Amino acid sequence: MPVNRVTEITATRTQIREKKVRQPAVRLCALVLLLTLQTAYSKSSQKAPAPAPVQNLDSGSISDEPLGGVVINRTVTVLGWDFYKNFAEVWRAKYMNTKYTVTVYERPTAQYGSEVWVQYRQNRVFHTFLSPARSAAKEISGRAVDIVYKNVVDTNVQRLLFNDVDLGPEEM
Template identity: 30%
Template sequence: MERVQEGLADALSNVVIRRTTTHLGDRFYREFSSLWSAHGVYDIRGVLTIEEQPAFNQGTLIRVVYERQVMFSAHVRPHKPSPEKVAEAAISPVTDRVAQRVAQRFMGGYDPDLAGEEL
């Protein structure tokens, strides 16, 4: 059973899931997932989710989530900066925060249900 779970975890590694509903969210997702794949982050052992919350007259709120924790959050508007530019800006902080989470897990001090000050 453990080997099946490991195989499933490997199959889901480096996956980016789209949970967007608008054109702006789709544009962000396409650019982010393309850059994420090209960036070469392969050992995260988890799934990134792009979530969107449309806001009337304010564009849309985009969140990049890893293990139920928000790694990046920004309001995206059709212009200035474009969703594609916001996605480019998101890659570095998401990579850093995910790497920090993975390192915490390997050091044995990581529990996704605990806050940072409880570790």
């Protein structure tokens, strides 16, 4: 039995020596890894731009149009598309830097052709009936641009000048 005990003690001393040799290597690897991660983290935090100030989303008004100057198409037929296309081309050519967003609507009818109207802020500023002949759409849309712009400007002037204490600002 004493021989086995000596063998066990020798084996234990060998394992301890191996562990002592391994421990500094493991500690060195852990230290290098820690320093690398810390350096990478500090560099990434230095390069990151400062966060933008938080804006209150409820502070804006319904009259603030972030996508101003857009002509929206709500037509359903080829005749309506022709009117919209010509209207949008003339609108952009004449009033390129405008902030007014208008929407072109169409309701096709079997008897009268198509009913077409243009809305600005949920108010109709132009309304007409187009005959089924597509040739008239270009001429009418060209004239409609001037009428719509005049009515939109008049609507805005009236809105700014008219102040009634009984009516609140537009919400929707």
